[in-house]
Amino acid sequence: MIKFKKFYVTTGIDYVNAPPHVGHAYEKICADIIARWHRLKGENVFFLTGTDEHGEKVEEAAKISGKEPEEFVEEITSTFKETWKILNISYDDFIRTTEKRHEEIVAKLVKKNFDNGDVYKGEYEGWFCVPCETFWTELQLKNGKCPTCGRKVQKLKEEAYFFKLSKYQEKLLNFYEKNPEFLSPSFRANEIINRVKAGLKDICITRSSKWGVPFPIDNRFTIYVWVDALVNYISALDWPEEKFKKFWPADLHLIGKEINWFHTVIWPAILFSAGIEPPKKVFCHGWLTAEKQKISKSLGNVIDPVYLAKKYSTDSLRYFLVKEIPFGEDGDFSENSLIARINGELVADLGNLVYRVLSLAEKFDGEIEGKVELEKKLDLRKIEESMEKLELHNALNGIWNFIRATNKYVNEKEPWKLKGKELGEVIYNLLEALRVIAILVSPSLPSSAEKINQQLGVKAGLLKDCKFKKFEGKIKKGEYLFRKVE
């Protein structure tokens, strides 16, 4: 039996207190591109996304809209699923934290932490911010308000259960040292390491809210929504059964930088306590602003990704977000920059190339063969390296270098002046270049890649097919891939 390399990639699961905006879409698109790339490499990929449906924040949003939490989360989750379908997000599983399969495993994991002596009863007193789901100490407050969002906090004192996070300080520091890839991108590592070095406090892992997974030790409580949410990465694999054994540890948790602490400190500690290996890598992408402003409901600049996909095409939106923002850094969404990239890079570089090559090929009735000339313009290794380093924007730059080199080849060869064997050779090189380009753009532009393949009359290839060979397609020229935006 051939054993395929596995690749397990996850996204953050989204809080369902409001429908998805372009920031949510950005993360899913990037994860999708990474998953599709690993499929191109012939790996056995498992790509997970989902929704985080418990907690006070969701309960409150449901109340405001006059609905029961069950009904409310059902509606919002379906808008998330609908959006990912429109954006061509090829997830293998979608986990909802209100599903039975998830809740059972959350309870089982917390029970294991308890059995291993890492959960104890105590008393919690602190200032609680409902929108942030976070307890603050007196010292942490800013002018008596939540230091994160600036909203009012409430004083809460209650009996609660705690997880012995403090016990794992050394183990975490050792782990970071031995696995420098774990904290990614590397410029975010020091912040976490320094905070862990400064000392870890035990964390309260229960709440008295009803909208959550019942705490298995004491049914007056539910499990803190953050612990509940993190477990999705193994509940979707049916821990500790077969699927878990096949895909765990995760190769990549892709998340927003605001939840780095939960993923790189609390999550591995909970896993250590349960005797489970931590994930291999947690990569934080940056934040997206919209026309240089923070995206938020209160600012009213929440951009609907479905609106953009319908107006400009899904592939255009996907391309723009990845090309515009160096992966890992913050970036800005602006409709003008989107239009500039569509007209400059998608229409002028890629779309025109496909159209002019197919026009030439369709009219030509000689043999499509000859010397391989264009292949050397492709630096596949560099593109692969960029993808391995998760420099998605650089990988696109590498692919575009080849697209531009192919356009240049057309201009230099002036095929409209050629005939017969000479023309057949130029067309051969161009068609093979297009076939390879379709493979390389398929993770970021899946439907355009499909259209190119249809026009060339070839099947979708894998990364190993990015070598020039005999052209075996059957030409059927189609429409322009992209339309110029005026």
Ligand SMILES: [Zn+2]
């Ligand atoms: Zn807050």
